[in-house]
Amino acid sequence: MTEYIALLRGVNVGGITVKSADLRDLFAGLGFEGVRTVLASGNVVFEAPSRDSRTTVKSRIEQGLRDRFGYDAWIVLITHAELERAIDAFPFDAEDADRQPWVIFAPDRAIADELMGFADQADPDVDPLAAGDGVVYWNPVKGTTVDTPFAKLLSKAKYKPATTNRNLRTLRKILV
Numbered sequence: 001m002t003e004y005i006a007l008l009r010g011v012n013v014g015g016i017t018v019k020s021a022d023l024r025d026l027f028a029g030l031g032f033e034g035v036r037t038v039l040a041s042g043n044v045v046f047e048a049p050s051r052d053s054r055t056t057v058k059s060r061i062e063q064g065l066r067d068r069f070g071y072d073a074w075i076v077l078i079t080h081a082e083l084e085r086a087i088d089a090f091p092f093d094a095e096d097a098d099r100q101p102w103v104i105f106a107p108d109r110a111i112a113d114e115l116m117g118f119a120d121q122a123d124p125d126v127d128p129l130a131a132g133d134g135v136v137y138w139n140p141v142k143g144t145t146v147d148t149p150f151a152k153l154l155s156k157a158k159y160k161p162a163t164t165n166r167n168l169r170t171l172r173k174i175l176v
Contacts, residue, residue: 001033001047004054005083005174006061007076007105008042009164016071018042030064038174043166045080045174074161076105080175082134087171091130092139094168100145101168104136104154111162112136118153127151138165 006027011018020037023044027035032046048057058077065073078086086103094101106112115136119129127150130137140148146155154163 002050003047003080005078006044007164009074011042018069026064026068030060043174076107076164086132086135089132090168091137092128098141099139100142102138102165103168103171104138104163104165106136106163107134108162118150122150
């Protein structure tokens with residue numbers, strides 16, 4: 001069995017409501033084991049047979065979400081080890097109470113590179129950015145996560161089906 005984490009994009013915001021119990025039921029119904037949800041923001045930890053490819057698992061979940069909840073579902077699927085590495089590699093002071101430690105998951109390398117291309121013109125005090133393995137790290141001042149130039153770039157429609165982001169504190173809870 002392979003332990004995965006499914007990070008759902010855009011649930012429980014913008015009119016797409018998915019209850020944790022319903023999400024657990026869906027994943028169990030898809031044949032996954034050890035299913036648990038973390039917080040109410042679309043985080044599911046589960047195990048899938050190792051013989052199933054990541055692409056197959058991802059496709060089954062996205063189709064299941066579309067069928068059950070009626071929205072154009074898109075997820076990032078990572079392993080437990082990949083999540084640990086992303087957390088451990090956070091390059092900023094994660095304990096700085098004035099900042100929001102974000103990890104933006106961008107499994108498509110071209111998208112991650114495109115987002116990081118913004119770093120050359122970004123003010124590092126406003127939009128501190130760093131590249132990681134399949135992620136972009138971002139550490140803006142609290143209260144500015146929708147107002148900074150990088151936030152505005154990230155909110156463009158072209159990135160919605162290709163990225164999802166989580167606060168580092170949420171990611172740590174997923175590992176527990």
